[in-house]
Amino acid sequence: MAQAIHIGVIGAGTVGGGVVSILQGNCGLIEQRLGVPMQLRRVADSNPATLAALGLPEGVATHDGFAVVNDPDVHVVVELVGGDGIARELTLAAFAAGKHVVTANKALVATHGEELFSAANKAGVQYMFEAAVGGGIPILRAMRESFTGDRIESMLGIINGTANYILTRMTDNGEAFGPVLADAQALGYAEADPTYDIDGIDTAHKLALLVGMAFGGQVGLDDIHTEGIRGIEPVDLDYAKAFGCKVKLLAIAKAHQDGSIEARVHPTMVDQSRLIAQVDGVFNAVAVTGDRVGETLFYGQGAGAMATGSAVVGDLVAVARDIRTGSRDRVPPMAFQADQRSPLTIRPMAQIESLYYLRLTVVDEPGVLADISGLFGQHQISIARVIQEGQSSESVALVIMTHRAREQNLRQALAEIEALNCVTAPTTVIRVESDDA
Amino acid sequence: MAQAIHIGVIGAGTVGGGVVSILQGNCGLIEQRLGVPMQLRRVADSNPATLAALGLPEGVATHDGFAVVNDPDVHVVVELVGGDGIARELTLAAFAAGKHVVTANKALVATHGEELFSAANKAGVQYMFEAAVGGGIPILRAMRESFTGDRIESMLGIINGTANYILTRMTDNGEAFGPVLADAQALGYAEADPTYDIDGIDTAHKLALLVGMAFGGQVGLDDIHTEGIRGIEPVDLDYAKAFGCKVKLLAIAKAHQDGSIEARVHPTMVDQSRLIAQVDGVFNAVAVTGDRVGETLFYGQGAGAMATGSAVVGDLVAVARDIRTGSRDRVPPMAFQADQRSPLTIRPMAQIESLYYLRLTVVDEPGVLADISGLFGQHQISIARVIQEGQSSESVALVIMTHRAREQNLRQALAEIEALNCVTAPTTVIRVESDDA
Incomplete structure (x- = not known):
């Protein structure tokens, strides 16, 4: 026996x-x-x-x-x-x-x-x-034992069910962050202190493990740029829909030719036709792209x-x-x-490139768009689409989708733009994950 | 060294x-x-x-x-x-x-x-x-090494890229099977003799491996009911859309309380909100449900x-x-x-239960629906929805979605219905995979 x-x-x-x-x-x-x-x-x-x-x-x-x-x-x-x-x-x-x-x-x-x-x-x-x-989801075993012949090129993960549950309800029902969080707490989907989940810290912990597994090195949590979902408003989710996108709290890792790695956690707009955009509620998913296996996705219950x-x-x-x-x-x-194994070179956040969704709050005057787009142009940021809301005597939303731009340039342009008198509130910035970014 | x-x-x-x-x-x-x-x-x-x-x-x-x-x-x-x-x-x-x-x-x-x-x-x-x-897709390793604490309850797989490519093009563009197959052959997505792929044989081979891995026994290919996609017409894909569904060639396995296993391959309507319905083109996916891990899905390139x-x-x-x-x-x-390991008890196809999409071809006369629905009723088949096309002097389509029914009863009812004078052509039958089936 x-x-x-x-x-x-x-x-x-x-x-x-x-x-x-x-x-x-x-x-x-x-x-x-x-x-x-x-x-x-x-x-x-x-x-x-x-x-x-x-x-x-x-x-x-x-x-x-x-x-x-x-x-x-x-x-x-x-x-x-x-x-x-x-x-x-x-x-x-x-x-x-x-x-x-x-x-x-x-x-x-x-x-x-x-x-x-x-x-x-x-x-x-x-x-x-x-x-x-x-x-x-057996994602770590896949990385450890299956993708061993692949150079991992990128990973996109929805790896916090609490944040995904909140964003899904906000998207589907137009509800605001606060009440949905309170409800999630009542339902046991969010903790009394929800910081780890909704500020992206838990997601960053998990991303650190995924990055180590994929790229064979250590990444410190300080090297992972981490933003949560507290700042997302229903209006942003509506604009996302207008652009054919959904907003997800994504863990993102990408390997570059120079050997550096991007590792970041933030709310991200994703084209709604992509499989990862369909991952709703408390479910998790990780999309892994390898140089040989191509695009893969693993989906399942992330908690419980x-x-x-x-x-x-x-x-x-x-x-x-x-x-x-x-x-x-x-x-x-x-x-x-x-x-x-050895420490990884993490590309500084200022050096990453992305498409950007920007929701500016501006006074409704002639010349405002010209001033703002001029400043973007000076910082090598090219604008793909603009949605300017109807006339009002109060501040209005000016929504801009950029082409691929460098984070550092965007930050500098926004600092100058937000100093303009015509800009009356901080800008909401959501990075956009695109096949060509 | x-x-x-x-x-x-x-x-x-x-x-x-x-x-x-x-x-x-x-x-x-x-x-x-x-x-x-x-x-x-x-x-x-x-x-x-x-x-x-x-x-x-x-x-x-x-x-x-x-x-x-x-x-x-x-x-x-x-x-x-x-x-x-x-x-x-x-x-x-x-x-x-x-x-x-x-x-x-x-x-x-x-x-x-x-x-x-x-x-x-x-x-x-x-x-x-x-x-x-x-x-x-590392699906076998997941079954061998990750879901080892789970009783596998069901598997649904899109595991033939050629068939999925053809169905995707037919769905998206309304093209007919023949021309799309010819195109797929020209593009190298289908072989000169496409039998294995489009008649479901390749899918059945793969299902036999999945079943063996999940349930710990052998299944003979003769025990896997296998249908291909040659009989699917664009009109069926349009009706599928009307029902909120897509048609996929699915490998299906389910474990029953009595220890028997279902193992079958056939075109299947799936609610289009389900993740597996979003798997298009040459991509593959396998959804596995375990009694502990719950619902999972693995997605990636199935060939190449x-x-x-x-x-x-x-x-x-x-x-x-x-x-x-x-x-x-x-x-x-x-x-x-x-x-x-030991041979599995495979539930005979006649004993499986499913929802059914049926496209009958009937003469457009009063009383036809009454005759047909009467025969369904006699065989314990309850009708969920009917779509009857506009009047015509020629034959028209009568599309029926059933509630959950037993395959054997459906086959008997259809044999009697097709013997009616008002039925002028063979019926197209597509099983419907539903959460409550």
Whole structure:
């Protein structure tokens, strides 16, 4: 009788509960695929009520994460504590105890990845984090194990379900940001403090992992230009429709011929005929373009107990297969071999090029468009389309879609334009992702 | 200096040329990910001109596939011969010589899979075929290695680019099947003998692989109900639009509570708001629903030298990583352990349930709809919508959308209806894939 693989879970909240449910509910299927049983040996949580609700067998529950890490009977630790404090300590302790670790903790991998990869490597164990990006979507495995013959050219990701849910409702119903956020909080789609989700920070964490996987180097969070969706108004979504576009909070990464990488997170207009523009509600998607495979897209649930738990269990089975076959370090955690990884050159935001949607607020006087377009022209920014609203004695919207322009030039032009007397409010700027940009 | 992994390619046509191009063009990247170089040692093709065009180094080209298989210096054989004749012999010979095999040959795996898996297992080598389904889309790896904690509930696939290209043009431009097929042949999107693609046979081969991977058993091609797209007329695509749908050639698999599996290939109406309905032209997509991960979708190029070559190279790197780490049989070729696989119970087509689009051709007389709907009613088929064309002295179209009905009942009702004097031509039947079907 083959030896079972023993799992210890630390953190029995939403995702932890999902992992426990899958390991218990689908244990037969997992054994058919793995060849030996996968058994839940320890589950730790600081909240006794959370543990009690799981109905675990005698001796499995504990309040102490380190009891899981140090249990000699546990082969693989699932870290679902979150954050980069105690989670980091538990992970390092697990490695030191010779245990593989599977996690959904994007913040930890994004901020302490290199330290942890190095510790795992030294200990001869694996560190897996498919669940950290895109919930149940197996995007990291595709990058690590499938696109290994490709030079990745670009990635576009909708990787925060909360932000996508809010933008979808604003787009579909014309609702304003504030009420939709409040509703999302009431529905459990947004946290009480929604900062991480709606200001793009969570998306930037995930982008850092995707960039590392695709391009074989580290990117600091400070190097990822990050804007959230608080400034988006329903009127912008209406104009987007007029341009045949939708607005999505996108994680964008692009590789340039000079070896530099763009990595940025911001609201982005995308042509509504593109598949990624059709990804609505809490769903996530990542579009990856490789120099050989061409354009691909991966779509699924980006969050939730079961979808994220599914990704954790997928990693558990992969690690368990390696344990069974005696394989070690079969796949490096970031796709590239450790000695082939190095910090990436991130192109400064001022140097990126894009199309731009600009909604200026101007007084309705003759000559205003001439003044503004003149300043754009002086900064090498060419205007593709203008929508000027009907006459009014008050300020009106002047909406401009530019051709491809350099961010630095746009910023300089806007600074001068906003200093004009005829411009009465800050300009809303939304970058436009286009096939020719 | 670590030892290089040596590759031998048999068949240097479209995909073979892509594999050679990737191994040569991206060799540095592959080494960064693998840790050792991957070297092209032998390339076989019966056509000297094909070989000459690749510009291979001295000593690499050969006209003899068995010279590749028997070269002691080759670690992994890439079989791109196609078909189930000599390709099978070469594959078995490679296994017997202790070599791993990577292929894009769906016909061979669909018809001789169990024999080949067993031979590979006995020889202690791997047999990989990601490129056999969906070209560059890493759908098989997702099933083998990511959804291992999930009970797969259903799969819907657009997995033949030729058929999808033809249906897309017919839908977008109102063109008829014949001229579009001729054009697709001129453009190289369809073969001189297009039977495999447009009659659904190629799609059925790929579905057999997906079903085996998802449900852990064998399915014979005879058990997959297979219809192609020759019978689709532009008028049906127009009616589909009227119902908010598009027509796609879908591979469909569903698991039932009683343990039986549906596996079928036919033109299918899909609500146009669904992501899979947006997959146009030569692109492929597979939507997989798991009991935990929920709904997912994988999209990309389903054919072509580079996209399919990318999948072959992804498998080569995976095999090479296993060679490096001394791992054997880490992942079973069909996700489930060999001793856990068994023939599947395929639900007979007569027993499946679906919504149906029916375009009857009837004489324009009073009482016709009453007669027809009466016969449907007698067979427990409830009608959801009817579109009856304007009056005419000739035959007119009577278009009916049914509620959920059993195939057997529909066939019996149609047999009786088509025997009526008022029905003047065979009925076009298109199944409708609906969330509630």
